[in-house]
Amino acid sequence: MKKLVTLFTVLVFLFMHLPIIVIIIFSFSEGQILALPIKGWTLDWYRQALQDDRLRTGLMNSLKVATAATVLASILGTLGAVAIQRYRFFGRQAFRASVVFPILLPGIITGVAMLTFFANANLPLGLLTVIIGHATFGFPVVFNTMAARLARLPRSLEEAAADLGATPTQAFRRVLLPSIRSALIAGALLAFTLSFDEIIVTIFLTGNQNTLPMEIWARLRFGMTPEINATVTMVLVLSGLLVVTGQWLSRE
Amino acid sequence: MAENAKPKRLGFWFTFLPPFAWMTVLYFVPLVALLTYAFQRHEYVRIIHEFTWENFQQIATNPGYRNTLWRTLWIANLVTLIDTLLALPVAWFLAFHAGRFKRTLMILVLLPLWSSYLVRVFAWRIILGYNGVLNGFLVHTGILREPSTLFLYNKFSMVLTLCYIWLPFMVLPLTTAFERLPTRLLEASADLGARPFTTFRRVTIPLVLPGLLAGGLSVFSLTMGDYITPSLIGGAGDILVGNLVASQFGVAANWPLGSAFAAVVLVVIFCVMALLSRKGVLENL
Numbered sequence: 406m407k408k409l410v411t412l413f414t415v416l417v418f419l420f421m422h423l424p425i426i427v428i429i430i431f432s433f434s435e436g437q438i439l440a441l442p443i444k445g446w447t448l449d450w451y452r453q454a455l456q457d458d459r460l461r462t463g464l465m466n467s468l469k470v471a472t473a474a475t476v477l478a479s480i481l482g483t484l485g486a487v488a489i490q491r492y493r494f495f496g497r498q499a500f501r502a503s504v505v506f507p508i509l510l511p512g513i514i515t516g517v518a519m520l521t522f523f524a525n526a527n528l529p530l531g532l533l534t535v536i537i538g539h540a541t542f543g544f545p546v547v548f549n550t551m552a553a554r555l556a557r558l559p560r561s562l563e564e565a566a567a568d569l570g571a572t573p574t575q576a577f578r579r580v581l582l583p584s585i586r587s588a589l590i591a592g593a594l595l596a597f598t599l600s601f602d603e604i605i606v607t608i609f610l611t612g613n614q615n616t617l618p619m620e621i622w623a624r625l626r627f628g629m630t631p632e633i634n635a636t637v638t639m640v641l642v643l644s645g646l647l648v649v650t651g652q653w654l655s656r657e
Numbered sequence: 658m659a660e661n662a663k664p665k666r667l668g669f670w671f672t673f674l675p676p677f678a679w680m681t682v683l684y685f686v687p688l689v690a691l692l693t694y695a696f697q698r699h700e701y702v703r704i705i706h707e708f709t710w711e712n713f714q715q716i717a718t719n720p721g722y723r724n725t726l727w728r729t730l731w732i733a734n735l736v737t738l739i740d741t742l743l744a745l746p747v748a749w750f751l752a753f754h755a756g757r758f759k760r761t762l763m764i765l766v767l768l769p770l771w772s773s774y775l776v777r778v779f780a781w782r783i784i785l786g787y788n789g790v791l792n793g794f795l796v797h798t799g800i801l802r803e804p805s806t807l808f809l810y811n812k813f814s815m816v817l818t819l820c821y822i823w824l825p826f827m828v829l830p831l832t833t834a835f836e837r838l839p840t841r842l843l844e845a846s847a848d849l850g851a852r853p854f855t856t857f858r859r860v861t862i863p864l865v866l867p868g869l870l871a872g873g874l875s876v877f878s879l880t881m882g883d884y885i886t887p888s889l890i891g892g893a894g895d896i897l898v899g900n901l902v903a904s905q906f907g908v909a910a911n912w913p914l915g916s917a918f919a920a921v922v923l924v925v926i927f928c929v930m931a932l933l934s935r936k937g938v939l940e941n942l
Binding site for chain 1: 669673675676677679683687688690694743746747750764765766767769772773775777779781782783790821824825853874875878883885889899915916919922
């Protein structure tokens with residue numbers, strides 16, 4: 406039975422990673438067309454991807470958007486989690502249930518709802534509207550990890566800090582923050598990666614400045630090219646490093 | 658105590674108000690705005706601001722729209738079911754048998770989420786296409802005499818890709834649920850003479866049900882709203898309701914009709930949520 410489960414797990418992991426393996430292999434393939442057989446190996450696609458201005462601009466825009474959205478989501482998520490876990494108030498359960506809507510409802514709903522709203526508010530579409538959209542689904546991501554951590558944290562620590570004369574700000578910075586740091590890093594990291602790769606909401610909220618996924622989407626209409634494979638492979642390696650760093654920072 | 662109450666109230670408003678205001682103004686007001694569009698009329702390029710059921714009547718009577726809605730529901734259920742069956746053994750293995758590989762394997766579950774969703778969807782074209790990896794393998798090993806066109810641009814490739822793309826969202830909550838499972842209950846069940854399958858059905862499944870349903874809700878909802886996968890991988894007639902929303906807000910520029918489709922999606926997901934909320938699913942997301 407255990408052997409069977411192990412074999413099944415190996416097969417599912419293979420299924421989960423086959424497309425990524427294919428992308429990485431074809432990023433080194435010499436041919437312009439992404440099909441078998443592979444004729445030879447090259448690093449040219451990486452050189453072309455690094456020299457491609459539009460891909461680079463898209464990458465920079467994505468980094469800007471993801472950074473801003475993550476900062477906003479982290480602030481909102483932390484505050485919301487503290488409010489839920491440290492105070493009893495009217496509508497607490499309703500508040501808790503409704504903050505997860507942006508990750509529960511399909512992205513397309515968030516996208517078109519914000520599009521109609523921004524159109525009515527006469528706010529021009531651009532990176533700012535994309536940031537607002539991404540921060541909105543990043544908020545519940547941070548909120549969930551933070552609320553789970555705070556629930557396990559004894560309140561007595563903060564009360565002790567207050568009894569010893571700490572101001573609320575001091576108590577937060579010196580007592581609460583160190584114990585929630587790793588949860589905050591984990592939540593922020595997830596919000597960042599989700600924002601960095603987001604396309605479904607972004608399509609509706611972006612103006613003429615493309616994020617990296619939007620740039621890739623625009624090119625995919627004419628078919629996938631090896632530079633895209635090379636770009637994606639580099640992004641994968643970078644986010645891998647980022648996540649390992651995050652894990653290392655959030656170790657307990 | 659009295660002097661404590663004031664900073665406490667201040668602390669509450671300080672932590673509660675910013676997220677509350679953000680969510681209300683930038684999420685719930687837009688949602689309500691979207692729903693009001695669903696009851697307005699579109700004429701030429703203008704939107705007539707008067708109450709009408711016209712958009713919903715159009716959805717109900719147009720066979721193309723109706724079929725797309727049914728197809729979306731059917732496919733979302735199928736994808737959720739397949740992902741559940743794939744994730745159950747994997748989550749079981751990760752929670753109980755992964756040993757020292759567990760941390761690495763958990764990172765491997767998350768890894769696909771760090772690389773472009775678009776490109777991962779597109780990768781299935783490279784795998785399933787006429788000159789693709791699968792055909793290459795099958796012809797090379799002699800299973801097929803010549804490449805087949807049956808693998809791509811149909812419901813099969815769409816369901817396969819959707820299952821692939823949302824699988825981590827099922828594995829993660831399910832693994833957490835298995836980790837929280839008190840193993841002494843399983844031992845007790847075995848001690849009382851239950852066969853492994855009986856223990857699994859009567860003890861394990863009820864205990865991990867909230868996690869399972871939470872993962873299922875995510876997969877269902879994500880599939881209900883996807884329009885990228887159908888347009889890249891599906892056949893010409895395999896569009897989902899997300900494609901209808903996207904095209905009404907895009908090229909067709911009929912926002913009221915698009916909003917009505919979005920409203921239908923919302924109602925379906927709220928119904929599922931209402932059914933599940935009693936089982937403590939929302940706390941497990």
